[in-house]
Amino acid sequence: MEKAQLRIWVSLMSTRTSESFIDSNLDYDVVVIGAGISGLYQLYCLREAGFRACILERGTGVGGTWYWNRYPGARFDSESYSYAYSFSEELLEEWNWSEHFASQPEILRYLEYVADKFNLFKDIRFSCEVTKAQYMEEETCWQLILANGSTVSARILITALGILSEPTFPNIEGINSFSGESFHTGLWPKTPVTFEGKNVAVIGTGASGVQTIQEIAHEVRNLTVFQRRPNWCAPLNNSDIDVDEMNEIKANYKDMFAICSESHGGFIWTVDPRGTFEVTAAERVSFWEYLYASRGMSIWQGNFKDVLSDPVANKELSDFMANKIRQRIHDPEVAELLIPKDHGFGTRRVPLETKYYETYNQPNVDLIDLNRSPIRAISPKGVITSEGEYKVDTIIYATGFNAITGSFDRIDIRGASGQALKEEWSSHLETFLSVQVPDYPNLLMINGPQGLGGNHPRNIEYSVEWVTSLLEHMKSRNLRRVEPSISAVQTWSEHVRAKSGSALANKIDSWMTGINTNVPGKDKRVVGFRYGGSVQSYRLFCDSVAKGGYKEMIFS
Numbered sequence: 001m002e003k004a005q006l007r008i009w010v011s012l013m014s015t016r017t018s019e020s021f022i023d024s025n026l027d028y029d030v031v032v033i034g035a036g037i038s039g040l041y042q043l044y045c046l047r048e049a050g051f052r053a054c055i056l057e058r059g060t061g062v063g064g065t066w067y068w069n070r071y072p073g074a075r076f077d078s079e080s081y082s083y084a085y086s087f088s089e090e091l092l093e094e095w096n097w098s099e100h101f102a103s104q105p106e107i108l109r110y111l112e113y114v115a116d117k118f119n120l121f122k123d124i125r126f127s128c129e130v131t132k133a134q135y136m137e138e139e140t141c142w143q144l145i146l147a148n149g150s151t152v153s154a155r156i157l158i159t160a161l162g163i164l165s166e167p168t169f170p171n172i173e174g175i176n177s178f179s180g181e182s183f184h185t186g187l188w189p190k191t192p193v194t195f196e197g198k199n200v201a202v203i204g205t206g207a208s209g210v211q212t213i214q215e216i217a218h219e220v221r222n223l224t225v226f227q228r229r230p231n232w233c234a235p236l237n238n239s240d241i242d243v244d245e246m247n248e249i250k251a252n253y254k255d256m257f258a259i260c261s262e263s264h265g266g267f268i269w270t271v272d273p274r275g276t277f278e279v280t281a282a283e284r285v286s287f288w289e290y291l292y293a294s295r296g297m298s299i300w301q302g303n304f305k306d307v308l309s310d311p312v313a314n315k316e317l318s319d320f321m322a323n324k325i326r327q328r329i330h331d332p333e334v335a336e337l338l339i340p341k342d343h344g345f346g347t348r349r350v351p352l353e354t355k356y357y358e359t360y361n362q363p364n365v366d367l368i369d370l371n372r373s374p375i376r377a378i379s380p381k382g383v384i385t386s387e388g389e390y391k392v393d394t395i396i397y398a399t400g401f402n403a404i405t406g407s408f409d410r411i412d413i414r415g416a417s418g419q420a421l422k423e424e425w426s427s428h429l430e431t432f433l434s435v436q437v438p439d440y441p442n443l444l445m446i447n448g449p450q451g452l453g454g455n456h457p458r459n460i461e462y463s464v465e466w467v468t469s470l471l472e473h474m475k476s477r478n479l480r481r482v483e484p485s486i487s488a489v490q491t492w493s494e495h496v497r498a499k500s501g502s503a504l505a506n507k508i509d510s511w512m513t514g515i516n517t518n519v520p521g522k523d524k525r526v527v528g529f530r531y532g533g534s535v536q537s538y539r540l541f542c543d544s545v546a547k548g549g550y551k552e553m554i555f556s
């Protein structure tokens with residue numbers, strides 16, 4: 001079916017190939033995959049720049065991450081107003097956030113509002129899963145094949161897939177034999193799920209697991225949490241935003257976004273210029289108490305300059321955080337199970353919590369240490385560990401994602417030489433600026449591998465604008481093809497590796513270093529899986545490429 005379609009299409013195209021960037025024989029100038037935060041803004045910018053563009057989205061609505069992750073308790077853990085779009089003053093003025101850290105339903109409402117306000121829905125094709133993307137050298141375009149068998153052609157393909165959009169289930173025997181209900185946090189159904197009176201198992205204690213556990217613990221009859229490695233969690237300290245506070249936030253948007261541009265990770269919290277041991281012990285503890293009582297990622301992103309790079313400073317902070325856990329949990333044995341021993345505070349993603357630790361003081365909540373009693377299998381009735389069977393009505397898999405490359409892997413992406421991107425990346429993960437890959441001309445990625453972590457919407461806006469400028473550069477010069485030079489890719493990759501140097505996080509197994517024990521081949525850390533430098537150093541590099549006329553890229 002696919003081959004036959006491709007042959008007909010190629011013969012049609014060969015008689016109609018255009019010499020200019022714009023080619024009315026192609027369905028679109030640009031196709032974007034994904035209608036999340038990246039895709040929506042990309043569509044908006046492309047339209048403003050006069051391109052014929054559309055989004056292909058496999059879901060039935062907009063929102064991306066916030067469409068799929070509808071699990072109980074899902075919410076921002078960066079301040080709502082700093083984690084939304086900044087490009088439209090009108091939008092900033094119109095939208096009122098109800099909480100400092102908005103919940104998933106509110107976030108989804110916001111993204112739907114944005115899509116509606118900017119009339120984006122008309123160019124989004126929902127329930128359109130792209131299964132194959134083939135670059136066609138002769139026609140200088142991408143040919144996409146959708147799950148329903150139809151094809152779409154475009155000069156340029158932009159992936160706006162999200163870095164955490166390919167959920168992974170654990171490789172546990174019998175996982176399909178369970179007779180009760182089971183859910184993955186990243187694939188949560190739209191229909192309401194009730195837990196009242198039910199015995200529920202949660203597997204996984206990352207950010208999604210923590211948000212789910214603390215939310216449902218009060219509703220379920222019994223909750224059994226299966227924990228492999230504990231994470232360091234910090235208090236979210238969420239609260240409502242009233243009218244006056246929202247007005248004040250609106251009045252300060254400009255200054256707040258300026259702080260985001262100047263902070264290392266794009267957040268509103270900036271690193272304290274002092275070293276941990278440059279202050280007295282009393283000052284240190286008092287600063288940490290202040291941060292612990294502050295909102296969101298303050299204790300992670302707004303701490304002393306060396307806590308995430310100097311092991312001794314990090315140990316001191318980890319001890320502070322461990323004591324906080326001990327103070328909050330009644331049973332000392334449970335407290336010790338919840339204190340990470342294999343990594344220091346902030347070296348993996350810090351889940352933000354609201355009374356998460358107190359959950360384990362509830363009589364209906366049990367914590368199972370999978371290091372002591374590993375899961376052997378899922379049975380029709382529940383979870384079997386080396387110590388016995390836990391019978392439950394519902395299993396929640398909060399077991400994470402095949403990060404960054406996983407969402408590309410699900411599409412058979414073939415470049416100029418016919419090589420599959422999945423194979424290419426299994427042995428050689430290099431990009432140019434996280435935007436392009438050699439041999440995959442006219443494929444542009446929003447936040448691909450080697451891209452920035454931190455405040456995603458801030459990074460997304462920057463990358464979308466950078467990509468749009470590149471396309472305007474091409475269109476105005478009638479350039480039809482773009483690919484990075486090999487030397488540019490090498491220079492960028494060396495830069496990425498150099499920036500991976502000092503952070504302790506790079507020496508720890510996590511999705512951020514490319515590890516997922518449930519995915520074959522993702523068992524070794526990848527240096528520079530994500531860009532370890534600051535927002536400023538990333539932008540400086542990208543800006544210099546644009547200002548220099550994109551000399552690192554080969555156009556034709």
Ligand code: N01
Binds near residue numbers: 206511
């Ligand atoms: O996934 P994770 P997540 N047997 O990979 C465990 C973002 N996010 O969905 O640590 C048993 O962090 C695994 O154990 P271990 C955020 O960036 C944002 O929670 O590998 N357990 C771990 O405990 C975050 O970092 C928000 O030993 C298994 C858990 O499952 C990212 O998404 C909210 C297992 C997976 O944790 C991912 O978070 C939520 C197995 N076979 C998430 N396999 C916001 O609020 C895995 N685990 C913005």
